[in-house]
Amino acid sequence: MTKSSKIPESFLIDHNEMTAPQVRKAGVQSGPAGDKVSKFDLRFVKPNVGAIPTAAIHTLEHLLATYMKTHLDGVIDISPMGCRTGFYLSIWGDVESDMIKQALIKSLGQILETRWEDVPGTTARECGNYRDHSLFSAKEYASTILEGFKES
Template identity: 60%
Template sequence: MTEEIEIESFKLDHTKVDAPYVREAGELTTPSGDIIKKYDLRLMQPNQGVIPTAAMHTIEHLLAGFMREKIDAIIDLSPMGCRTGFYLSKIGETEIEEVEDALISSLEEILETEDVPATTAKECGNYRDHSLFGAQEYAQEILTGFKSS
């Protein structure tokens, strides 16, 4: 790589954050003037906690629907490779508190859900790698973290 590309998440000092939290992680204005916002939905403390892949995958499937029920114009909800959270990309401005409230409400819904959507070979690229039990265990842990902060 001849030029250094600036990656916002690589500039974040992961030793100084206190998860769980929601923060704005980027903003882009398209040529047509639309604003695209990226939010860091950090669920686990970096380098101290990690969500196992099956639980993370199930949380992803559940948040994909629950968050869209609460916030308009979501483009994508992407898991972080480090498995400590997700990036939420959306069109338009949304206050951090609204995103956090939607996340907390969605995590509460995960505790009550009995079914995970899109878990067949036709609908999911790794349909065998899900754990509703794990998703609920981690949702409870994350909610406890939000309540204590």
């Protein structure tokens, strides 16, 4: 992706051809000081076939935001896609997708072991929609995604 490109890279890709789960390097950008930032598409559900319910993707967001940072240095952000089929991850440096995939597999494994009282940021003070969480459903998706990675 060039600096002058105004159309988000994701809109140029045929979503009907995407497979899930997969970790795809969406691009690398360079800042004025030469710093690099890599962006990844963490696709959990095949686009236009399924979508993760909001309560599940919300709890996945809280957990991945915490766990991914324990496995990777330099994570800037990990946020759910509006279509609810995956997440975007931004990280400092020119990073390879396999490193992200390994961290994701570890994080999803941790989610399966997480108790509700250990989900971070679930109070009204800490979250913008604290009632809309489902650890049960988040675990179901984590399990399905892990199975998908084993088969791929």
